[in-house]
Amino acid sequence: MNMQGAESDQKPEDHKKYFELLSRTVEELNTFPDDGDIYAFIGATLRRITPDDTVILVSSYDRESRILTLKIVESLGSRKTDIEAILGRPLKGLAFPVPDRIVPAMLTGECTPIPGGLAELTFGLLPSKICKKIESLPLFGKAYSIGISWKGILMGAVTFILPRGVELENRDLITFLIRQVAGFLSRREVEQNLRRREQFAREIINNTMEGIVACDRHFNCRLWNPFMESLTGMPASEVLGKNIFELFHHPQQDEVSRLLHRALEGETGRLPDICYRMPQTGKTSWVSATCSPYYYNKGEIIGVIGNIHNISERKGVEDALRKANKKLNLLSSITRHDINNQLTVLRGYLFLMEKKQPDPTITRYLKEVAITAERIFSIIRFTEEYQSIGVNAPLWQNCRILVENAVKETRIGLIRIKNDIPAGVEVFADPLIAKVFYNLIDNAVRHGRKITTIRFSVRKSGADCRIICEDDGEGIPDDEKEKIFERGFGKNTGFGLFLAREILDITGITIRETGTSGKGARFEITVPEGTYRFP
Numbered sequence: 429m430n431m432q433g434a435e436s437d438q439k440p441e442d443h444k445k446y447f448e449l450l451s452r453t454v455e456e457l458n459t460f461p462d463d464g465d466i467y468a469f470i471g472a473t474l475r476r477i478t479p480d481d482t483v484i485l486v487s488s489y490d491r492e493s494r495i496l497t498l499k500i501v502e503s504l505g506s507r508k509t510d511i512e513a514i515l516g517r518p519l520k521g522l523a524f525p526v527p528d529r530i531v532p533a534m535l536t537g538e539c540t541p542i543p544g545g546l547a548e549l550t551f552g553l554l555p556s557k558i559c560k561k562i563e564s565l566p567l568f569g570k571a572y573s574i575g576i577s578w579k580g581i582l583m584g585a586v587t588f589i590l591p592r593g594v595e596l597e598n599r600d601l602i603t604f605l606i607r608q609v610a611g612f613l614s615r616r617e618v619e620q621n622l623r624r625r626e627q628f629a630r631e632i633i634n635n636t637m638e639g640i641v642a643c644d645r646h647f648n649c650r651l652w653n654p655f656m657e658s659l660t661g662m663p664a665s666e667v668l669g670k671n672i673f674e675l676f677h678h679p680q681q682d683e684v685s686r687l688l689h690r691a692l693e694g695e696t697g698r699l700p701d702i703c704y705r706m707p708q709t710g711k712t713s714w715v716s717a718t719c720s721p722y723y724y725n726k727g728e729i730i731g732v733i734g735n736i737h738n739i740s741e742r743k744g745v746e747d748a749l750r751k752a753n754k755k756l757n758l759l760s761s762i763t764r765h766d767i768n769n770q771l772t773v774l775r776g777y778l779f780l781m782e783k784k785q786p787d788p789t790i791t792r793y794l795k796e797v798a799i800t801a802e803r804i805f806s807i808i809r810f811t812e813e814y815q816s817i818g819v820n821a822p823l824w825q826n827c828r829i830l831v832e833n834a835v836k837e838t839r840i841g842l843i844r845i846k847n848d849i850p851a852g853v854e855v856f857a858d859p860l861i862a863k864v865f866y867n868l869i870d871n872a873v874r875h876g877r878k879i880t881t882i883r884f885s886v887r888k889s890g891a892d893c894r895i896i897c898e899d900d901g902e903g904i905p906d907d908e909k910e911k912i913f914e915r916g917f918g919k920n921t922g923f924g925l926f927l928a929r930e931i932l933d934i935t936g937i938t939i940r941e942t943g944t945s946g947k948g949a950r951f952e953i954t955v956p957e958g959t960y961r962f963p
Contacts, residue, residue, distance in 0.1 A: 852963030
């Protein structure tokens with residue numbers, strides 16, 4: 429090692445002593461306790477290789493506030509009281525913001541002299557009157573400073589104030605020691621940040637109100653959070669290390685297996701609602717689950733993470749609603765049946781009265797009564813159809829096939845149907861959407877008059893999808909474009925398009941008429957993102 433100044437006069441035994449010190453210092457840093465005072469350690473170590481009565485000031489640096497704060501003062505002894513009296517405050521905790529122009533020099537990690545004395549050491553922030561008083565003390569000779577930095581990151585600084593007439597020896601040794609300390613501080617900061625992140629993740633995993641399960645590539649359980657313990661009745665100690673298929677038993681075992689294997693290939697998938705029973709505890713719950721890849725360094729997939737949602741309460745509410753709807757539907761069905769029976773009797777008597785009553789006035793009244801009875805029949809049919817909306821869960825349905833089936837059920841005569849919807853286009857809608865397509869064709873046939881062609885097509889519109897039904901008939905007057913969707917409006921029963929809008933609304937689908945009166949009707953069905961899919 430190249431020693432500077434008086435270092436060239438050192439004896440071989442001195443070099444041996446210093447190398448032993450270096451070796452011991454490195455060893456102590458490698459085993460330094462987490463709660464140890466590293467600044468006190470730095471000061472005590474440097475004290476052993478600096479001249480007697482050298483004052484050593486060790487400071488930390490906060491990168492966010494850019495402030496240097498004094499942590500340790502070595503070798504000041506009784507003079508500390510005198511200096512603190514001049515300052516009017518304790519030395520420890522004394523802080524100064526570091527000017528930008530100073531930082532590059534501190535990042536070099538070199539031990540350099542400070543010719544400007546205390547004023548330069550405090551970046552000109554300490555009043556000159558105070559600086560002169562302190563510098564007048566016998567302890568104040570030459571000053572040196574070295575930044576504690578690692579890979580361009582400043583973490584602190586050490587300042588040496590030597591007695592008058594004394595030079596700083598072992599500067600290369602000091603630089604080497606500070607370099608070791610900087611590396612240690614950098615490692616400790618990384619480890620502390622890692623521990624904080626791990627603790628943060630652990631708090632989230634342990635306190636979240638959903639189950640989190642992690643498995644390795646062989647589907648052996650590596651993580652089982654407290655929510656899973658509560659949900660299944662099985663503590664983590666009895667689960668960790670066991671194969672996930674040994675823990676869960678349910679009819680959809682094959683589907684779960686496919687989902688887990690796809691996650692190992694990088695896909696995220698969702699398992700439909702399932703009811704499972706833990707044979708070990710007898711606990712039964714409804715859950716839904718999402719499986720996603722468990723990534724490690726450089727994108728390597730080392731397992732699967734499962735998010736388990738307890739939906740037992742929701743299923744209970746759904747079951748209660750289903751039972752209530754069943755009872756209401758039964759009541760409505762019985763009521764409709766009884767009313768229909770009475771209307772049938774009424775219509776029979778009206779028929780007999782028309783045959784036996786020659787008075788034209790009374791005959792006209794009887795016809796009005798008969799028309800009213802027919803309207804009541806229509807209303808009852810409407811309630812039967814409306815009652816069915818939303819009863820069954822929405823499904824993915826093929827739009828091209830919906831059009832084809834609607835054509836088969838409608839008397840179209842010589843009208844040509846052009847079905848330009850590509851095969852495989854699907855929408856997520858109430859099963860009654862088949863009635864929507866039937867009503868669109870039926871309305872066009874009934875009211876289009878000069879109509880010759882009905883065309884169905886589909887196109888993207890931003891994030892949405894639009895299914896278009898258009899014809900070359902008379903079209904819809906501008907003042908009726910919204911009224912046609914109102915209940916009771918129209919030339920027939922007035923329920924078709926009203927029901928169509930209600931059916932589509934179940935899954936957020938909308939319908940509107942955008943055609944030109946006199947040139948043909950045009951119905952646009954807008955399907956929002958997430959409720960349609962193309963092949």
